[in-house]
């Protein structure tokens with residue numbers, strides 16, 4: 193394919209996306225990466241151009257935005273913004289998490305929803321893509337405040353979702369506690385016990401291993417990538433960022449596979465434990481973050497062998513494998529350079545779009561193993577898909593059954609990335625592989641369903 197033709201296609205496409213969606217840098221970033229990967233494929237398939245498949249895919253089917261009023265513990269009225277971006281339903285009901293974080297805005301939710309469409313397609317399960325959330329900041333709020341906020345949020349959202357319409361789940365700031373409050377209020381409003389949310393508790397319709405699935409999946413994906421080079425986790429030093437749901441279970445699986453996790457972080461800084469974060473220390477992190485809701489620096493107060501670095505990210509620590517699991521754009525070009533200089537051979541994204549475009553370019557240039565979020569972190573939504581199946585069939589699989597299915601899905605996603613991302617000389621561009629493979633299924637469904 194002629195390079196200048198490809199460049200022109202990408203430039204024109206992005207100019208249009210930017211004009212239609214001004215001031216949405218995260219959305220532009222996510223779309224740009226996909227358009228770059230897909231341009232040669234689309235140019236070779238005029239039917240996709242004629243039917244404006246990618247143009248339609250980058251326009252959400254619907255965005256719901258609403259007021260979320262609630263009363264704090266002092267009796268003050270608080271008002272937040274709530275959103276649900278229903279991006280694409282060509283292959284199934286909208287599916288994707290809810291994010292509660294002060295930084296949430298339409299651009300961030302559109303980037304997440306767009307990524308989710310391709311990710312969900314990669315899982316091979318019948319799920320469309322969506323994402324939602326609020327600029328509500330759960331930090332420092334009491335359980336009662338979080339409950340009142342969740343009840344107000346879902347009171348508005350209820351009319352737009354359903355088990356065959358849109359099935360939300362957790363993301364940053366939305367874990368088991370929040371899904372419990374949301375589901376409880378939803379059940380009252382809908383007057384039905386149904387699988388409209390995933391990430392539910394084990395005793396009330398949740399799937400075994402849903403909490404573990406994203407972190408475990410990111411490690412399984414890294415394991416698959418490393419196996420292509422005859423490598424494994426055994427004896428490898430691993431840098432993990434974040435300390436929430438994804439990070440905790442990534443560390444757990446790394447330990448199980450014989451690796452040595454040495455870092456964790458939150459928005460205030462990171463800890464480096466040169467002796468390694470072992471199973472007992474990980475239990476403390478779970479208590480600290482999921483129950484006490486404290487800061488990661490308390491790890492270094494409890495374990496004096498660890499260092500705490502205020503206001504920094506963990507990428508200057510020497511490691512073999514990196515699993516960024518906090519948030520978008522947390523690993524930039526300089527960080528990528530440092531990681532590679534320090535001998536890092538594999539990056540598996542637990543978070544969504546944690547690496548900036550400069551970082552991704554460098555990983556590709558230096559030909560290290562790089563698994564983009566939409567492939568590497570797809571384990572979470574995959575087990576959500578399995579939760580939907582169990583709810584529909586009114587059955588429960590065992591943790592072993594779910595883990596087997598999760599492993600198979602991650603293996604298949606890896607194989608699909610290799611199939612569509614292998615370049616001359618054998619290097620696998622997993623970004624291209626994930627984008628092309630995820631796109632084909634959604635595009636075919638859209639072509640079959642006409643101009644909708």
Ligand SMILES: NC(=O)C1=CN([C@@H]2O[C@H](COP(=O)(O)OP(=O)(O)OC[C@H]3O[C@@H](n4cnc5c(N)ncnc54)[C@H](O)[C@@H]3O)[C@@H](O)[C@H]2O)C=CC1
Pocket residue numbers: 362363364365366367406434435436437438439457458459460517518519520522542543544569570572573
């Ligand atoms: N929970 C899930 O099943 C899935 C989550 N993801 C992605 O994984 C990432 C982490 O999500 P969760 O672990 O679920 O959330 P969480 O709320 O459990 O944890 C988020 C972690 O990221 C840290 N963090 C948030 N903002 C930060 C910032 N600006 N700088 C540094 N650290 C920051 C928090 O301190 C916390 O440790 C997000 O990108 C999310 O979209 C992706 C797939 C599924």
Ligand SMILES: O=C(O)CCC(=O)C(=O)O
Pocket residue numbers: 287288289290308311359360361362363390544569570572573574576
């Ligand atoms: O399990 C889900 O539906 C949400 C997962 C999610 O938000 C993600 O994959 O980023």
